[in-house]
Amino acid sequence: MARRSDHSRSELFVMMVAAARSIIVEEGVAGLTARKVAASVGYSPGSIYNVFKNLDDLIVQVNGETLDQLTADFAQISMTGDPQRDLPAIIDHYLAFEAAHPNLWSALFDYDLKEGNRWPDWYLAKVDQLFAMAEAAVVPIYGPAPTRESRIAIQALWAGLHGITSLARSGTLGKVADETARALAHHLTTTYLAGLMEGKDEGPSPPHN
Amino acid sequence: MARRSDHSRSELFVMMVAAARSIIVEEGVAGLTARKVAASVGYSPGSIYNVFKNLDDLIVQVNGETLDQLTADFAQISMTGDPQRDLPAIIDHYLAFEAAHPNLWSALFDYDLKEGNRWPDWYLAKVDQLFAMAEAAVVPIYGPAPTRESRIAIQALWAGLHGITSLARSGTLGKVADETARALAHHLTTTYLAGLMEGKDEGPSPPHN
DNA sequence: GTCGGTTATGAACAATGTTCAATAGCCTTC
DNA sequence: GAAGGCTATTGAACATTGTTCATAACCGAC
Numbered sequence: 001m002a003r004r005s006d007h008s009r010s011e012l013f014v015m016m017v018a019a020a021r022s023i024i025v026e027e028g029v030a031g032l033t034a035r036k037v038a039a040s041v042g043y044s045p046g047s048i049y050n051v052f053k054n055l056d057d058l059i060v061q062v063n064g065e066t067l068d069q070l071t072a073d074f075a076q077i078s079m080t081g082d083p084q085r086d087l088p089a090i091i092d093h094y095l096a097f098e099a100a101h102p103n104l105w106s107a108l109f110d111y112d113l114k115e116g117n118r119w120p121d122w123y124l125a126k127v128d129q130l131f132a133m134a135e136a137a138v139v140p141i142y143g144p145a146p147t148r149e150s151r152i153a154i155q156a157l158w159a160g161l162h163g164i165t166s167l168a169r170s171g172t173l174g175k176v177a178d179e180t181a182r183a184l185a186h187h188l189t190t191t192y193l194a195g196l197m198e199g200k201d202e203g204p205s206p207p208h209n
Numbered sequence: 210m211a212r213r214s215d216h217s218r219s220e221l222f223v224m225m226v227a228a229a230r231s232i233i234v235e236e237g238v239a240g241l242t243a244r245k246v247a248a249s250v251g252y253s254p255g256s257i258y259n260v261f262k263n264l265d266d267l268i269v270q271v272n273g274e275t276l277d278q279l280t281a282d283f284a285q286i287s288m289t290g291d292p293q294r295d296l297p298a299i300i301d302h303y304l305a306f307e308a309a310h311p312n313l314w315s316a317l318f319d320y321d322l323k324e325g326n327r328w329p330d331w332y333l334a335k336v337d338q339l340f341a342m343a344e345a346a347v348v349p350i351y352g353p354a355p356t357r358e359s360r361i362a363i364q365a366l367w368a369g370l371h372g373i374t375s376l377a378r379s380g381t382l383g384k385v386a387d388e389t390a391r392a393l394a395h396h397l398t399t400t401y402l403a404g405l406m407e408g409k410d411e412g413p414s415p416p417h418n
Numbered sequence: 419g420t421c422g423g424t425t426a427t428g429a430a431c432a433a434t435g436t437t438c439a440a441t442a443g444c445c446t447t448c
Numbered sequence: 449g450a451a452g453g454c455t456a457t458t459g460a461a462c463a464t465t466g467t468t469c470a471t472a473a474c475c476g477a478c
Contacts, residue, residue, distance in 0.1 A: 006444090009456090030321075030323075030324075033433085033434070033435085034434080034435060034436080035433090035434085035435095043457075043458090044457065044458050044459060045435085045436085045458090045459080046436085046437080046438085046457070046458060046459065046460095047456080047457060047458075048436095049435095049436065049437075050456070050457075054435075054436075055435070055436090109376075109379075109381060110319070110321070112239075112319070112379060114239075114435095115239075119380060119381075127381060152392070152393065152396055153396075155393055156369070156373065156393050156396050156397040156400070157397075158372075158376075159369065159372035159373040159375075159376050159377075159393065159397075160365070160368065160369030160372050160373070160397060161372065162372035162375065162376055163367075163368035163369050163370065163371035163372025163373070163375065164365065164368040164369070164372070166368075166371065166372065166375060167318075167367075167368050167371055168368075170318075170321060171328060172318060172328075172336060183361070184361065184364055184365050184368065187361055187362075187365050188365040188366075188368075188369060188401065190404075191362075191365070191401055191404035191405055191408070192397065192400055192401045192404055193404065194403075194404035194407050194408065195399075195400035195401055195402065195403035195404030195405075195407065196400055196404075198403050198404065198407050199400070199403065215475090218425095242464085242465070242466085243465080243466060243467080244464090244465085244466095252426070252427090253426065253427050253428060254427090254428075254466085254467085255426070255427060255428065255429095255467085255468080255469085256425085256426055256427075257467095258466095258467065258468075259425070259426075263466075263467075264466065264467090323466095
């Protein structure tokens with residue numbers, strides 16, 4: 001029974017990604033199966049492989065949307081130019097998103113592609129874009145524009161936050177409640193930032209226009 | 210054909226854990242299957258379930274050994290009592306171990322137990338033990354003995370390092386070479402430590418007995 | 419030797435990702 | 449309108465997975 005509802009390939013694409021995201025939200029990325037997606041959109045399992053190369057490809061699409069969502073979320077933060085204010089604001093959005101969508105988050109940062117599959121370039125570009133937004137909060141420490149240092153700083157901080165949320169979720173940090181993770185994140189951020197500023201305080205004065 | 214080689218249950222236990230570890234080392238935790246372990250020790254798949262509750266249980270055993278290995282590794286570091294020296298030493302061991310045994314590391318920190326399975330208490334105790342060793346390098350900042358602050362400090366730092374190695378390995382931090390990860394780790398450590406010391410320098414003088 | 423109780427077996431089951439020949443329906447052409 | 453062809457869809461099939469459990473093989477005791 002072909003073309004039952006006459007959905008174009010792009011319509012199918014959208015439907016399947018939405019179905020996959022919904023399944024991931026409810027059951028986690030481990031609960032995502034080809035047959036569930038197929039049933040959810042009213043097609044047969046085989047049809048998924050007319051639209052996506054494989055399940056990893058589908059997951060990549062979902063993660064791409066999550067990245068967009070996160071980027072849009074970050075874009076709503078009104079930056080003051082003061083790292084000591086802006087950075088905590090970003091951290092809050094970061095943590096809030098993770099708390100609100102734990103399974104999407106997990107799929108985004110904890111999921112490993114199967115052997116042989118790679119994150120496509122457009123996906124890595126989205127990651128870069130997200131990083132650039134977070135980096136904006138750190139840049140003023142170093143000058144008017146992004147530098148090698150500011151990039152390193154935001155990478156280190158981002159990775160640090162990722163580690164906290166990741167270990168907290170997996171329960172490997174002992175028994176870490178959400179509250180503790182939040183406290184840890186803020187502690188790391190403020191302490192790290194203090195360390196950064198200390199190194200810079202004695203340097204040249206900040207640029208004034 | 211029962212009792213083919215007359216291995217006691219505990220011998221079988223050891224053999225199977227060793228086989229599992231070897232498979233994880235070579236192919237990663239995703240490459241571990243019941244049938245491979247069985248073939249490796251010369252038994253049938255079903256025999257594994259006479260010794261272990263399930264595959265997760267076997268993985269937990271392997272990870273337990275890795276924790277022991279790591280703890281023994283940390284124990285060889287001779288502490289000076291100066292955090293600015295001891296902490297980088299621990300970081301180096303941390304990174305060296307991760308670089309030398311990436312798949313064991315990944316199984317230890319990136320693997321999620323299947324729904325319904327929990328890390329047993331003896332396992333969490335081993336994690337605590339490892340943490341305590343790392344904490345020892347931070348404790349002098351706060352006083353003669355571990356405090357709530359020192360625990361938070363080492364948790365934040367540990368999680369931060371975990372995040373760096375984790376994101377570097379998954380390739381989510383853009384394209385991060387091993388060298389970059391190492392640099393990031395040291396940057397985070399020194400900067401974070403600088404922030405910690407700054408907060409303490411201006412405070413009350415350290416306790417003297 | 420015989421018997422009883424472990425213990426290893428491996429066939430079986432359900433579920434997985436993925437493939438692909440067959441087919442059902444739509445579109446173009448006459 | 450009818451016919452033919454093209455393409456999207458199917459769903460059965462395959463290999464592989466974790467896990468179970470009736471069966472059978474073995475060992476030690478009597």
